[in-house]
Amino acid sequence: MGASNVKVGADIPEAALRDWSDERGGTPLALVAPRNTEAVATIMRLCHAHEIPVVPQGGRSGLAGGAVPSEGAVLLSLAGLDRIDEIDVISGLMVVGAGCILKRVQEAAQEAGLSFPLDFGASGSSQIGGIVATNAGGNRVIRYGMTRDLVLGLEAVLADGTILPMMNRMPKNNAALDLKHLFIGSEGTLGVITRAVLKLHPGVAGANASLVAVQDFEAVTGLLRHAQHALSGRITAFELMWNDYYRAVLAETGQRAPIPPDQDIYVLIEMQGSDPDGDRPAFESMLEAAFEAGLVVNAVVAQSQCEVELFWSLRDGVAEILSRxxxxxxxxxxxxxxxxxxxxxxxxxxxxxxxxxxxxxxxxxxxxxxxxxxxxxxxxxxxxxxxxxxxxxxxxxxxxxxxxxxxxxxxxxxxxxxxxxxxxEMALLRQLKRTLDSKGILNPGKVL
The missing domain is CATH 3.30.70.2740 (Alpha-Beta Plaits)
Structure with missing residues (x-):
C-alpha cells in the first residue's frame, strides 16, 4: 500500500459517497487512492484474497449511480493516476493515466496542434478511466463516434490483480479478439482501467454554427440528410430542442431568444474545422438551400465564436432546468x-x-x-x-x-x-462476469 493513500471511517470525504445521480449506496470500508498500476494490482490481489468488494471511482460525474459505494466496499479512487505519459503527433495518439481529467486531455491535444473531440458538460471533472468505463457519448458523436471509437488501447487490472497490457497504438490490429472492448462500457464490473491510448484528430480553429427552427420532425430528418450531403459529412453536432425545452431554457436562464419560440423544434447545427472562415461559404450555402427546400422556417447564423458559445449555452442550459x-x-x-x-x-x-x-x-x-x-x-x-x-x-x-x-x-x-x-444476452453477460470476476468483488450490484 506504500504507493497509495488510505482513508477510513469519518476521514472518507463526503464527496466520495455519491456521484451526480440521486442513487444512494452503502457504507464503505475504506477509500484507497493508488498512484500507479502496480499499486492498483496489489490492492486488487488483497481484496480478492479476502473477498472484499471494490468500487472503482473516477470523477464521479456519472448519472446512473455506477460509482456509489457498495456496503463494506473499498472505494478505489483513480485520481492518483492523473498523468499524460506521451503525445505522439505523427501517429496521432496520446497515452494517459485513468485519472487524467478530460479537459486536460483536450487542452494538451490542442497545444500539440491536434484535438481530442470527445466533449460533454462534465469535461472539467470527469476522468478518462470513468469515461472509458461508461463508453461516454456527448455532443459530437455524429462526427467522431462514442468513446469506444476514440480508444486505441487500454491497460486494465482484473479482479485477482492480473494486469492486462492491451496498449495497442495502431488503428489496424487484427491479432485475435480485441480484448479492450470487454472493458469499454463495463462500468467497472469486469476490471479496473488504469491507462489508455487515445486516438487524436486534426486540430480545429473554430466552428460555424446556426440555430434553426423547423416545423416538425420530418423536416429534422430531411435537414440532417441535406446538411450531411452538402457538407460531405463534416457536421460535428446536430442538437435538437423541442419547443417545450426551448421555452424552458429561455425562462430558467433568462437568456434572450435568438429566434422566436414559435416553432415545434429547434436545431443547433455545428461544423468545426481548421479554417472556419474558409468553410463559411459552404455552411451558409447549405442553409440557403435548406430554406429553398422548405426544410427551415427560421435561422440565425453565429457571427463569432462568442455567438457559437451562446447557442451552445442554450443547449447546455439543462443544468438550470434540473436545479430549478x-x-x-x-x-x-x-x-x-x-x-x-x-x-x-x-x-x-x-x-x-x-x-x-x-x-x-x-x-x-x-x-x-x-x-x-x-x-x-x-x-x-x-x-x-x-x-x-x-x-x-x-x-x-x-x-x-x-x-x-x-x-x-x-x-x-x-x-x-x-x-x-x-x-x-443477459445470460452471456453474467457468464462473462463470473469468468473475469469469479468472486463477484468488482462493483457488486451494478449493471446486472
Whole structure:
C-alpha cells in the first residue's frame, strides 16, 4: 500500500459517497487512492484474497449511480493516476493515466496542434478511466463516434490483480479478439482501467454554427440528410430542442431568444474545422438551400465564436432546468432516428394522460438517435417515479430502443436493463462476469 493513500471511517470525504445521480449506496470500508498500476494490482490481489468488494471511482460525474459505494466496499479512487505519459503527433495518439481529467486531455491535444473531440458538460471533472468505463457519448458523436471509437488501447487490472497490457497504438490490429472492448462500457464490473491510448484528430480553429427552427420532425430528418450531403459529412453536432425545452431554457436562464419560440423544434447545427472562415461559404450555402427546400422556417447564423458559445449555452442550459425544477426524473434513451418524432409524441401523450400537471421537456443528440427528457417537478403529482419510468420505458421498448443511450446502467437503470437486452444476452453477460470476476468483488450490484 506504500504507493497509495488510505482513508477510513469519518476521514472518507463526503464527496466520495455519491456521484451526480440521486442513487444512494452503502457504507464503505475504506477509500484507497493508488498512484500507479502496480499499486492498483496489489490492492486488487488483497481484496480478492479476502473477498472484499471494490468500487472503482473516477470523477464521479456519472448519472446512473455506477460509482456509489457498495456496503463494506473499498472505494478505489483513480485520481492518483492523473498523468499524460506521451503525445505522439505523427501517429496521432496520446497515452494517459485513468485519472487524467478530460479537459486536460483536450487542452494538451490542442497545444500539440491536434484535438481530442470527445466533449460533454462534465469535461472539467470527469476522468478518462470513468469515461472509458461508461463508453461516454456527448455532443459530437455524429462526427467522431462514442468513446469506444476514440480508444486505441487500454491497460486494465482484473479482479485477482492480473494486469492486462492491451496498449495497442495502431488503428489496424487484427491479432485475435480485441480484448479492450470487454472493458469499454463495463462500468467497472469486469476490471479496473488504469491507462489508455487515445486516438487524436486534426486540430480545429473554430466552428460555424446556426440555430434553426423547423416545423416538425420530418423536416429534422430531411435537414440532417441535406446538411450531411452538402457538407460531405463534416457536421460535428446536430442538437435538437423541442419547443417545450426551448421555452424552458429561455425562462430558467433568462437568456434572450435568438429566434422566436414559435416553432415545434429547434436545431443547433455545428461544423468545426481548421479554417472556419474558409468553410463559411459552404455552411451558409447549405442553409440557403435548406430554406429553398422548405426544410427551415427560421435561422440565425453565429457571427463569432462568442455567438457559437451562446447557442451552445442554450443547449447546455439543462443544468438550470434540473436545479430549478427539482425533484425531477431525467431520461437518457435512444430509438432509431426515423422513429424519434413518433416516439417523443407517444411519450408526451402517455405522461400527460397519466398526470396532466407533470411538466416534461425533450431535447437530444438527434444525429445519434439519442433523446433526453426531463420530467418534473415530480413532488406531490400523484404519480410515482417508478410509474413515470414505466410509461417511458414501455414506449421505448415498443420502438426497439435502449433505456440508456450514453449514461450507462449503474444502479439506476438496472431494473430496466432487460427492456434493451434479451435473456440470452443477459445470460452471456453474467457468464462473462463470473469468468473475469469469479468472486463477484468488482462493483457488486451494478449493471446486472
Amino acid at each position: 425544477r427539482a425533484p425531477v426524473i431525467a431520461f437518457d434513451v435512444s430509438v432509431p432516428l426515423a422513429r424519434i418524432g413518433a416516439c417523443v409524441q407517444e411519450i408526451r401523450v402517455g405522461l400527460m394522460q397519466a398526470c396532466p400537471t407533470l411538466q416534461v421537456v425533450f431535447f437530444g443528440h438527434a444525429g445519434d438517435s439519442n433523446i433526453h427528457l426531463i420530467a418534473g417537478p415530480v413532488a406531490d403529482i400523484g404519480l410515482t417515479s417508478h410509474g413515470i419510468e414505466q410509461i417511458v420505458y414501455d414506449i421505448i421498448r415498443t420502438y426497439g430502443g435502449s433505456v440508456s443511450a450514453e449514461h450507462g446502467i449503474g444502479l439506476h437503470k438496472k431494473p430496466w436493463l432487460s427492456y434493451s437486452r434479451s435473456e440470452s
